[in-house]
Amino acid sequence: MLYPVMHAVVPPLAKVIWRPTVEGLYNLPDTGPVIVASNHLSFADSLVIPIVTTRKVTFLAKAQYFNGTGFKGAVSKGFFGGLGMIPVDREDSRAALASLDIALDILAKGGAFGIYPEGTRSRDGRLYRGRTGVAHLALTSGAPVVPVGLAGTQHIQPVGSTLPRLAKVTVKFGEPLQFQQQYDGVPVGRARREVTDQVMNAIQRLSGQQFAGVYNDHAGDAV
Template identity: 65%
Template sequence: MLYEALARVVPPLARAVWRPEVVGLEHVPASGPVILASNHLSFVDSVVIPVLVPRRVVFLAKSDYFDGPGLRGAASRVWFESLGMLPVDRDDTKAALSSLDTALEVLGRGEAFGIYPEGTRSRDGRLYRGRTGVAHLALTAGVPVVPVGLRGTERIQPVGARLPRLAKVQVAFGEPMDFTDRVGTAPTGRLRRQVTDEIMAQVQRLSGQEPAGVYNERPVEA
């Protein structure tokens, strides 16, 4: 498969170029279903994490990357599929909701699923409030959550930049968080909010970001 072929080439090459500082990688289970919940600073976050984790990590990516026309569109589709990404239409509410079902399928197969609870990347460097989809997945699937803190990835490909740059990157993986004993201890909505806030507190500890205290919204495209 293309993923297996690129997995032997891309990660060591990317690590040699970026030389990231990595802490706590041993906290990522070698097998079995797990959620990697990370802060989100750059488009390349979904490349950095899979490059470092020694197992496949499935992320959702906007469908535009998969259905572009011509050779460039085909190359983009091959690249994102080879990274283990799955398409989602972020502008379609129903499709966005079904993405949670897709994530549960991934976890049900015993795979690792990557998610950005903030919903979209931070453009000012602050850590925004997490949306409760991550808690829904953790509580429904009964799987551990490994918090991830990224630093410096926004300098690899700043907003508006077409090509990546060399920059110092730090990635910290926290200890797995298990919420299986919390199921049924509070009303569903409240429990999801509590669990999400606990996950984001660990992400903030690892990333060192200033908490924004509000939700992040995607900028309106002109």
């Protein structure tokens, strides 16, 4: 597999270049299913989290990163695939449901799945209202949710730039949140909303962001 090779090379190199500050990594279980729920500031978020963790965390990535042709396409596919990312067609109306099925399969196999409850990255630095997919995963799989607060990743590759830059990056992992059996008998919609809000509150305590109070409907990339 390409992942072990990439993970042996990319993280040490990236840590030397960016020197990220990492706090609370011990909160991420070494084994077993876990949902890694983070705020979303940059394209780089899905690279930063796997780089600082000791285990594989799978994120979804835009299918176009895997569909390129020629040398550039091969490099892109090898890089993103080598970091453990899975392609998803965001233009497909069924993609959201398909991504949840992919996530549940990963969790059922004891893996770690990364998700951004905001849906897409914040362009103004505020923390937007979480969508309930993270709660669906937690309540369906029984897996704990580890909240993550990122800071500074928006400066690695600002919108409109083509090359990454040096930036001070902080990654904070919070205590795992357990929801299994807590919402037995509670209406599904209410349970998902309450769980999602708890996750977002935990993320906000780690990131220190201001709450936007609304959904982020900006049509941007989530990776």
